[in-house]
Amino acid sequence: MNETFEIPLWAGLLAVGVGAMQGAMFASQFRDRRLDLLGVAIIGISTGFGGGIVRDVVLSEVPAVLTTNWYLIVATGAALFGMLLERLISRLGPVITVLDALTIGLFGAIGTTKALSLGLPEVPAIFVGVISAVGGSILRDMLLSLPISLMHVGSLYAVAATAGATSLVIMRVFDVPVFLAASICVGLTVGVRVLAVLFNWTLPEQRTISGMPKFRRR
Numbered sequence: 001m002n003e004t005f006e007i008p009l010w011a012g013l014l015a016v017g018v019g020a021m022q023g024a025m026f027a028s029q030f031r032d033r034r035l036d037l038l039g040v041a042i043i044g045i046s047t048g049f050g051g052g053i054v055r056d057v058v059l060s061e062v063p064a065v066l067t068t069n070w071y072l073i074v075a076t077g078a079a080l081f082g083m084l085l086e087r088l089i090s091r092l093g094p095v096i097t098v099l100d101a102l103t104i105g106l107f108g109a110i111g112t113t114k115a116l117s118l119g120l121p122e123v124p125a126i127f128v129g130v131i132s133a134v135g136g137s138i139l140r141d142m143l144l145s146l147p148i149s150l151m152h153v154g155s156l157y158a159v160a161a162t163a164g165a166t167s168l169v170i171m172r173v174f175d176v177p178v179f180l181a182a183s184i185c186v187g188l189t190v191g192v193r194v195l196a197v198l199f200n201w202t203l204p205e206q207r208t209i210s211g212m213p214k215f216r217r218r
Contacts, residue, residue: 007110012064015106016048016071017078019136022099023047024082027144037083043143044079045072050136051107058128059118097197098190100137104161105189108133109182112165122169129165133189134158156196159203164189 024044027035035043049065056063065071111132115125134150134157141148150157168185172178195201 007064007114009068009070011106011110012052013070013074015103015110016052016065017074018048018099018106019051019103020044020048020075020078021082022096022103023136023140024079025086025096025099026140028083028086030144033144040083041076041079043140044082045075046143047103047136047140048075048078050139051103051111051132051134054135055107055111055114055128055132058131059115094194097194101160101190101193102186103136104133104157104193105164105186107136108161108164108189109168109185112168112185113178113182116169116172122173126162126165126169129168130158130161133161133165156193156201156203160189160193160196163192 021044023046024040026047027033027040027043049063049071052065053063065075108129112125112129115128116122120128137157138148138150141150164185167188168181171181171184
């Protein structure tokens with residue numbers, strides 16, 4: 001199961017490009033923040049790089065985005081593309097949702113597969129895949145001074161990423177080819193995330209338990 005697997009350059013570039021474009025489109029919606037073009041581009045690039053950098057730092061490796069010129073070039077171009085088309089694409093709300101879900105799926109699949117190839121056990125590999133999937137969105141929200149969407153009702157980012165990463169690990173246990181397992185992982189992640197938005201699926205909200213005393217600060 002833990003065969004050596006080299007992540008294809010095109011797969012990494014696709015994940016970074018989609019993440020950067022989605023991040024820039026998301027940032028462009030906040031007119032009240034008065035972000036200039038450089039600010040939007042930085043948020044887009046950070047969104048594209050965030051998941052991969054978190055993944056490689058956890059795995060004690062040099063971040064893949066720093067190993068070739070192409071990652072920064074693609075991320076910058078994708079962020080600019082997202083800015084330019086934001087007014088057009090923002091009218092198509094589902095497009096942003098699908099791009100967001102695709103970003104989560106791609107980074108989740110790459111992170112989980114890379115962790116397995118380095119010999120990590122199954123559960124830690126799922127953990128690496130999930131934090132790789134959500135790392136870009138967390139960094140995006142922090143840069144925009146927004147509540148981290150991952151931690152609030154209705155996002156299901158981590159749930160979708162966990163479902164995809166878990167399916168990939170199970171398939172690799174049964175020696176399903178890496179590319180097929182990763183493709184199914186991406187599809188499952190996108191499916192869970194999109195369905196959660198369409199049908200308003202949420203996890204139970206934290207509430208104060210009735211009858212329990214409230215603690216006050218002294």
